[in-house]
Amino acid sequence: MSVLTFLKPRGSSSVARERLQLILAHERAENGRPDLIITLREEILNVIAKHVTVERDKVQIKLERGAGVSTLGVDIEFPVDTALKAKPKRATA
Amino acid sequence: MAKVLCVTSGKGGVGKTTTTAALGAALAQAGEKVCVVDFDVGLRNLDLIMGAERRVVYDLINVTNGDAKLPQALIRDKRLENLSLLPASQTRDKDALTDEGVERVMGELREKFDWIVCDSPAGIERGAQLAMRHADVAVVVTNPEVSSVRDSDRIIGLLDSKTVRAEKGDHIEKHLILTRFDPARADRGDMLKVDDVLEILSIPLLAIIPESLEVLRASNVGCPVTLNNPLCAPSRAYIDAVRRLKGETVPMAIPSDRKSLINKLFTRRAA
Numbered sequence: 001m002s003v004l005t006f007l008k009p010r011g012s013s014s015v016a017r018e019r020l021q022l023i024l025a026h027e028r029a030e031n032g033r034p035d036l037i038i039t040l041r042e043e044i045l046n047v048i049a050k051h052v053t054v055e056r057d058k059v060q061i062k063l064e065r066g067a068g069v070s071t072l073g074v075d076i077e078f079p080v081d082t083a084l085k086a087k088p089k090r091a092t093a
Numbered sequence: 094m095a096k097v098l099c100v101t102s103g104k105g106g107v108g109k110t111t112t113t114a115a116l117g118a119a120l121a122q123a124g125e126k127v128c129v130v131d132f133d134v135g136l137r138n139l140d141l142i143m144g145a146e147r148r149v150v151y152d153l154i155n156v157t158n159g160d161a162k163l164p165q166a167l168i169r170d171k172r173l174e175n176l177s178l179l180p181a182s183q184t185r186d187k188d189a190l191t192d193e194g195v196e197r198v199m200g201e202l203r204e205k206f207d208w209i210v211c212d213s214p215a216g217i218e219r220g221a222q223l224a225m226r227h228a229d230v231a232v233v234v235t236n237p238e239v240s241s242v243r244d245s246d247r248i249i250g251l252l253d254s255k256t257v258r259a260e261k262g263d264h265i266e267k268h269l270i271l272t273r274f275d276p277a278r279a280d281r282g283d284m285l286k287v288d289d290v291l292e293i294l295s296i297p298l299l300a301i302i303p304e305s306l307e308v309l310r311a312s313n314v315g316c317p318v319t320l321n322n323p324l325c326a327p328s329r330a331y332i333d334a335v336r337r338l339k340g341e342t343v344p345m346a347i348p349s350d351r352k353s354l355i356n357k358l359f360t361r362r363a364a
Contacts, residue, residue, distance in 0.1 A: 024293060
């Protein structure tokens, strides 16, 4: 019996439960400050813009919600001539 | 002391209207004076589920705007004299509902009835928030399925922040009704289990309504399932839910219409 149980493929409901638990933990935490990502993006961009010219459509924002931590990735592309003033070609915040 | 009960869910199509009609009728059958109120302005359906669609003259918006008096708009149920329906408007949109109008009508309903059961529209916008605004008790209707559970979580958050009770710092009673549950699929691991949903939403369970043909059958004929076939599995679950709402302690069960082999043979021979 225990061997049969072991061989039987795991039902999809446990995947559903785990996905729900993870996303709801994040949504509950974000509740009340729904524009957090936008605020972070704006403030990060403002800091970068002090030093280099940033085109708004050359900015990529990625958010990965994980079980223990989330990662926010901000990819900003800027032209070489403005970059000459600052050293790195691409800034990742 | 009258109680306002809001049936809500966030997601559409999970069984709010079925549940409103079933609980309303079962409460009335238990001797309570009940009014079921349709808050789904523009997409009313409670009249159809209650079988009163041909008798609608005035609606909730006529009453909140003062174009009709509450008693003129109430439709008395033909099967149960202590059950009434206040239908929603089919032509107006939800912006026609004013906060003050709804507050006044809920006050008037509280004077006339023991239970006011409000059928919320789907969504989390103004219509849904007005439906829950004056509630003392909320029944969150959820299907054992990821999108429904997530939306219920949002609705629970709103119940704890946007209701009059929450704003005053009072407690709002919240209960879960799990609808369209299939024990066999849950056992096989293909459907969220009751405990999974309870653990995620962490509000007390009021009833488990098994998936059943009887619900569609009742809506076809325009009769709350608890009146149409009080002995079928979903009705027994709703009737138990009403006993719990009234304060009784009733052991939780998942009623079933499945007959045992002996039962089947016996029924066939008898028929």
